[in-house]
Amino acid sequence: MSTEAAELLRLEGAGLARDGQWLLQDIDLSLVAGQIVSLIGPNGAGKTTLVKLVLGLLTAERGRVWRRPGLRIGYMPQRLQLNPAMPMTVNRFLALSRAPRTAIAAALAETGIAALGSSPMQDISGGETQRVLLARALLRRPQLLVLDEPAQGVDIAGQTELYELISALRDRLGCGVLMVSHDLHWVMAQTDSVVCLNQHICCHGHPAHISSDPAYLSLFGERHAHALAPYRHRHDHRHDMHGDVVNAKPQPQNAATDREQGRG
């Protein structure tokens, strides 16, 4: 609990240009343990560039990027396109991270795909692939999870389940989360803070404030924003990966009891 407000990563006036054009300018951003920050913005707004800046795959030309020393980042890329001539099982893909076998089994269980370990990567569905990528991010035992459109290529029901899994993981691991998302319903209902990006940060704050911010309205259109405003996402059941309703105990409760037992 004492680390609740621990800052993991901070960008101060960060900027990046390519071919004389600014891709990102004057970015101030702070990521804190236990908080979900979602990144929204139109196509070409520089969301993926910002993600790469946070990950350290790109370096800022202006401003600075501070990371907590020894920060462990788990990254879930937008999509995985394995060469079809590169056969490997899910287990082998996860072993590329050099994590021990027990950790791999645990990550598979945590992401709800324990049965898929020996399936070829080329044979699993889009939703399952996203879970495999999430599992690989978890193998880093991340203090910060960075997710670039995690629900891409996943059907609607699977998306909801994936988002809930991410929320549950945040609760359980206490990690900070930075996520690029197009799903404004989820962004507004479930995230702690929203960053609205269009080469620079247009607006930034709690979802409730953001949705009435003029910058947000001009970027996403007033009609769309109003349609979202009364929506409160309250999920009282779960879906499996095929979209069927499963009235099992919700994931977070299971996690809580697991943790209690682990401590005792």
Next chain:
Amino acid sequence: MVDVLLYALAAGLLLALISGPLGTLVVWQRMAYYGDTLAHSALLGVALGLVLQVNVQLAVLLTCCALALALTALQRWRATTLDSLLGIFAHSGLALGLVAISLLSGRPVDLNAFLFGDLLAVDRAQLLQLAAVVAVVGALLARTWHSLVSIAAHAELAAIEGLPVARLRLLMMLLIAITVATAMKAVGVLLVTALLIVPAATAGRVGRSPEQVALGAIAAGMLAVSGGLAGAWWLDTPAGPSIVLCAAALFFATALLPAARR
């Protein structure tokens, strides 16, 4: 006379040991064009070696390595235009090499040996050289294999997990350059890429793990070398093209197999 065949066979089999796994990496990363560029420019190395009157094999090796370094630097500088750059390099290198060699009047140069290989001309000293190259490349490859597979699967994930991606990529480029320069002796500049790509693509259809594909590519390469040399010996066909033809036959044979994987 049997010595000639044995040396050629030993050289071809040794070569398959490194061209198999490196070829799989080339296939996985869709770098066939890169292999072509290196191979075609190897002829430039031949010309340089003849002009400077140094060991041709060494000149080819150094030219390929220099080109690998230059291409890596170019790729980092501007990734988007690499494809057309490769095309320009590949063919201007080949053309320049051919022109330069033809200008070296007064010296009889067997261009065919460079273009299509001359495996049956391998002597004892060259075989020992080849064994040394294969030992070094093989050892480096074995040490870095796991990391190179990880980069081929997803380079950004590999970088975030702490692998020095840029350095490993450079190493892989150099290993490919060395292999191309060495394999030129066997199959010639025009067919080197085939020796890298075809056995790897064959094994990619059958293997179930990256390692199975790499080992399968070695096996397919060895079969192709043996078959090609047998053809050269008994049917008096040119060795290099016969080897590549054998590799291609294996590829189509596996394509006809009942769906092994799915």
